[in-house]
Amino acid sequence: MHKPARIVLIVEDEPLIRLLLADMLEEAGFAVIEAGSVLEAVGILGSRSDIDAVFTDVDMPGGLSGIDLAKMVAGTSPHIGVVVTSGRADICRSELPAEARFLPKPYNTMIAVSSVQSVIETTTHLRATRAS
Secondary structure, rough: OOOOOOOEEEEEOOOOHHHHHHHHHHHOOOOOEOOOHHHHHHHHHOOOOOOOOOEEEEEOOOOOHHHHHHHHHHHHHHOOEEEEOOOOOOOOHHHHOOOOEEEEEOOOOHHHHHHHHHHHHHHHHHHHHHHO
8 A cells, every 4th residue: 555645845935945955855755835925834734734844944934933833832732743854054953843853055966855854753653652
């Protein structure tokens, strides 16, 4: 039986970066949804219950950052894995939720894909542990 693809929400305001990452994740077997801002991502998350992971940049337009989004997802949807990325050097690990993974820019797209796989496996394992 065919296993449904895991769904990743990419939150990135740079269209070329978003497109490249979406292509890599789709080639790795993921289904991808794209958002250009945190507010757009919040709308998508509010309307769907099937998202497995969020991959977000820190610096986003509209007043909310990727860190704000990571904290919101961790607080309201702990079953969703989170990968946060940034080119800034001043991101402190303690600003992020404990389960979130940080990936500095520039990143290798294969590392980005494996980071997404890793956070999905971690949240799936946590869900199974809590259910038993």
